[in-house]
Amino acid sequence: MNLSDEQQAIRDVVREFAVEEIRPVAGETDREQTFPEDVWDGLAELDLTGMTVPEEYGGLDVDRLTYSLVNEEVAYGALSVATALSVHCLATSCIAEFGDDDQKERWLPEMVDGRPVGAFALSEPQAGSNPAEMTTEAKRVERSDGGDGEEYVINGKKQWITNGRRSGVVVLFAKTDREDPRSVTQFVIPKDADGLEVGKKEDKLGLRASDTTSLIFDDVRIPADNRLTEEGKGLSAAFHILTGGRIGIASQSVGLAQSALDEAVEYAKQREQFDRPIADIQTIRHKLADMKTDLEAARLLTRDAARREDEGESVEMAASMAKYFASEAAVDVANEAVQIHGGYGYTTDFDVERLYRDSKITTIYEGTSEIQKKVVARNLLE
Structure with a gap:
């Protein structure tokens, strides 16, 4: 392209x-x-x-x-x-x-x-793939200081929040009626708001430099003009933003896979076995060929989804296809990069070990691979 x-x-x-x-x-x-x-x-x-x-x-x-x-x-x-x-x-x-x-x-x-x-607070401990099940609640009340206007009092817990500790602004999704899944509303909250507590930093398999925490809201009061959407319009807003975000995750998957492939190619040219570089061994060459093919297919799907969005098309299915294929390809390419490195690939002395650990999260966050397939199938059948 x-x-x-x-x-x-x-x-x-x-x-x-x-x-x-x-x-x-x-x-x-x-x-x-x-x-x-x-x-x-x-x-x-x-x-x-x-x-x-x-x-x-x-x-x-x-x-x-x-x-x-x-x-x-x-x-x-x-x-x-x-x-x-x-x-x-x-x-x-x-x-x-x-x-x-x-x-x-x-x-x-x-x-x-x-x-x-910025942080984006949608997921909860019991509401990941189905955010409509969230229990975080924002109740509209009169201002506590007796001034004009209204406030929202927010209670609940958000999980898996990237930039959770580093952030200064949180875009939060909460229900204005905990029992009504259609009442999800979007708010912007300063991180230093009274009652907002940062939970423990997660100790993760990969993405270990990234700041991932929970956020706990205990009677957090914010002015009503911190509401970003009309009450009940937050979930559709989240899905709209995440559709574009999935193209971003697909792109990240491509970048990681490219890094893993480059590492594998360089290692294969330098590492010798049986008196020749392992790049001369047909099995290794076939692995590299498969890695390159998967990578380029992922890149084309991703850029096509981006192009479609730029041209004003609906990209729900294209974004999910790109995110699903590219993230799975990233895991496969990183896995083969470790395999080409042999025992060295299993050590922290080589970057492919980190790339392999990092790759897995791309199949999980912003919608698991299973969710992406569900979106693709729904669009296809409709």
Whole structure:
């Protein structure tokens, strides 16, 4: 698929940043389970923390294909960083698309500059694949200080929140009537709100540099004008934003798979067995051929979904196909990269070990592979 000169230029700049700034610290931050804040500041300097924000608020307002390219290249450096960036962009997208002028002016210019970091709070301990089952509740009440207007009092718990500890702004989904699945509503909440507590940081298989926590809301009071959507319109807003987000996850899967393939190719050319490089062995060559084919198929599906969205098409099925295929391909390619490395691939001395661990999450977050197949089948049958 042909890219414009501007898209190619952005891709090249981000690839250079990924290679020179992200990859060199990826192993260390994974071992220490710390997020590279200097890298985040670098992304902000490149204006990437404002990708989904309109230009009038200081953002880049890029098209979906450019957004896909950026996600791919950042993930080539480290999936943990790409995940943090994409979640921040989910939050800015919600405010940009559903906020009123005052809300946009209040939040977006600073978020464009990377601080505060955004979080997206939808999942709950018992409501992951079916967010309509959430129990977090936002009750509308009179203001506690006796002033004009109303407030919402929020109680509940959100789980698997990327940027949970780092964030300064949380886009929250809660029910205005706990018993009514149609009452899900979207709010924007400052992280320092009284009663908002950050839970424990998850100790994960992969994505270990990424900040993943729970968020606990205990009588958190916010002004009514912090509501982003009309009551009951939050779930459709979430699904709309996540459809585009799935293209981002597919793009990240492609970037990770490209990284794993590059590592495997270099190792195969250097590693010798039976007095020759293992790249000369037909079994290894066939593995590399399969990896490359899966990678390019995933890339084409992903870019096609992005192109379709840019052209105004409905992309629910295309986004789910891309996310499903690309994430499964990332796992397969990373697995084969470890296999090509042999015993060394099972050690932390080589990046493929981390890539293999990181790859699995792409089949889970923002809708599992099973959910993506359900979406594809539903669209196909309808």
